[in-house]
Amino acid sequence: MSAFDAPPAQPIRVLLVDDQPLFRTAIATLIESQDDLTVVGEAENGLIGVERAKELRPDLIVMDVEMPVMDGVEATRLIHEQVPDVKILMLTVSESEEHLFEAIKYGAHGYLLKDLRPDQLFDMIRGVMRGESPISPAVAGLLLNEFRGGKWSRTEAPTANAAPPITARELEILQHAAEGLSNKQIARRLSITEGTVKNHVHNALEKLHLDNRIQAASYILRQGLSRPVDPS
């Protein structure tokens, strides 16, 4: 196990925001079964979620999308503005393109559907804390299709010839990230350490004024900077 895989000294502090009490109880029970995860609070709608986020300062919020009073997308926007260090992982039944794109635009670090297995959710919470941006395969397809031929690509002028303000190595790593590879997988592919990958991703995001890997993937696709398809 590398230093990057070691469990954190303090458990990851999770806030649950979902309007279904029984679902919150189910998720809380599962999360509390893990030594490195703990639930510090719950909220029944986005508005209370924003207040709890400011009050409790969790490491990560598991956020539903469709809720009364204030939905999870708006709550994500407000939390990202007011408590920017908190990671937000959307967990929803909604496969709506609008919800997906808005959540990402407003700062969500991942977008998952509720058909996950518990071990997958645990891995993805840990992944977000390592800087990864998990997306359920069903909605990842929507994202890629939209950028390939959807309204975003039709309304934005191609800028493939404009040099991005990042180094060639940072670009190469973002290209791999845009293909859905984790830091560990990129490190293996490029024969460098996972820490080096993490540093490059962090630096590239700062230079590009982006918040997370999903936005970086969007940037790579929109700018026409994807790696050419390997003929092998």
Add this chain to the structure above:
Amino acid sequence: MPHKHPVVLLYVHPLLGQGIASHVQAETGVEVQAVSAIDLPGIRRALAGDPRVIIFERSPVIDILDLPALAPHAVLIDVTDTVGLGPVPKAPFVPTSAESLLAAVQPALAHLSRS
């Protein structure tokens, strides 16, 4: 037949099913048998044990089964709406919280311990 698993949980969403199973088990001390709600042979095996409580999410398989006939002594608890898919209850009882779920489960188990 002895009630090896007096509580059966038929789930579509593993997060919900395994989470509720763990919660009910922790609160009642009774082992909960969780079975995928699309695993017809698994469901038939679970129901053959004459459970006292069936907590379930609706699925195409559940929809074609006559749960009251297959498990005549069971309290049926529909948790389909819990993941936010809309109210489509097939059972007379639809819990809105962990407390109301346990309030429905525990009397059925108490009756079991007396029988």
